[in-house]
Amino acid sequence: MSSSSKKKSAPLPASSAGLLRFFEDETKGYRLDPRIVVSIPIGLIVVSWLLDLLLVVK
Template sequence: MSSKKKGAPLPASSAGLLRFFEDETKGFKVDPKIVVSIPIGLIAISWAMEILLVP
């Protein structure tokens, strides 16, 4: 069954994005929550520093 699934053509949707997300790549995987929370945290810290440390 797996050979039949691999040999079947993929549907033409969004210029091959479907196949892009199906492919597994090597590398370090990061949780999306971390990717979003780090920049938000840095922005909040910089705003707090600007407000609290302005003479």
């Protein structure tokens, strides 16, 4: 098979072995559920919108 008939493909992505090793380590500190981390900013945004609507109406 000649080199001109081969398809050129993108290089393979880097291995994720380093990431897996990183997440295996236990660290000290608080452990929060991701739902809490997402819901707090969303809740603050909703409260901010509600306050803005209530203050504009009055």
